[in-house]
Amino acid sequence: MITLYDCATAPSPRRARIFLAEKGVKYDCKQVDLRTGEQLGPEFRAINPRCAVPALVTESGDVICENVAIASYIEEIHPEPPLMGSTAIERAQVLEWNWRCEFEGLSAIAEILRNTSPHMKGRAMTGARNVEQVPEFGARGKERLGYFYEDLNERLEKSAFIAGDFYSLADITALVAVDFSAWVKSSPDACLKALAKWHKEVSARPSSKS
């Protein structure tokens, strides 16, 4: 059985949990306590030297630590239901929109949180190194998150789901981003109606409770 190193309250491993739930894949789940810095200790460092969750250990013992890579691996060994598209162009569109939801959405929110929260002092970046906060990153993060939401809303005015007319990895990443943004009081403006409608729909899927 595969093993997922997880933290129930963190956004990044939630992406993997929702993906696995949509696939109906069973896995052994191990919690890593980020509040006490367990991810920086020798035991977890031996699993993922980058000291971040999620980390997925395959049945052969290989370790995969980035969400897009975890999704690609699970999609190959459990193809149904497809969550990364069914044709070459669909697969490209899923990767493209997933990239945008990650670079423009999730990373902006992480930038705000890690550079402004008193709990994140000296931990302004994910990973093994301690990096000092730069408060200006909070304002930049909010600016680019606002642009991301505008673009996402425009997309969802024309498309049922983010990558096309099918639910995919890109919707999972965007859902996690929107929910995570509430932590830094940066949820999408209610005037972004298409985004709000989509968020209600994807939140109603049982996997969203993961």
Add this chain to the structure above:
Amino acid sequence: MITLYDCATAPSPRRARIFLAEKGVKYDCKQVDLRTGEQLGPEFRAINPRCAVPALVTESGDVICENVAIASYIEEIHPEPPLMGSTAIERAQVLEWNWRCEFEGLSAIAEILRNTSPHMKGRAMTGARNVEQVPEFGARGKERLGYFYEDLNERLEKSAFIAGDFYSLADITALVAVDFSAWVKSSPDACLKALAKWHKEVSARPSSKS
């Protein structure tokens, strides 16, 4: 024939050019002049509303604009030689390392350049919107780029190429990052011997001239 909207001097489209050269795929190449802001004009905006290169137009007229998505599409329609791995775990490792080379490498260099170059005033982010520079981002970018090089060197002490014992998309992204970093006087330190050896080898491939 596919069409690549390109800018001969820019790092992002170079990733697509090298990938296409390794595949031996012929394409129609259209230059977009970033120096005069052609990417912001109505003609190119109709191709890619995000006003960035590369943009690949498929034979069916679909437009793909992110490198990982362009690579995935080309890999499917021209499978040989494989540049994204040959097994489920290899494909995951290519995506994971490509992600790292992009998030931790290329994006750090772009952060330095766009927030410190006098030519980039008001253009601190790629895309349709004007965003003001924050000089502090230059220092943070240099800090995280240094960590990325350390990690890459450590990886290359154990592995012939970045994602494993085969040349892949991850090597292309890292090569473009290392070459691009010279623009901001942030090339890897010469003491990172494994990284230097790898750079010499991948630079010797004919595709690197793309």
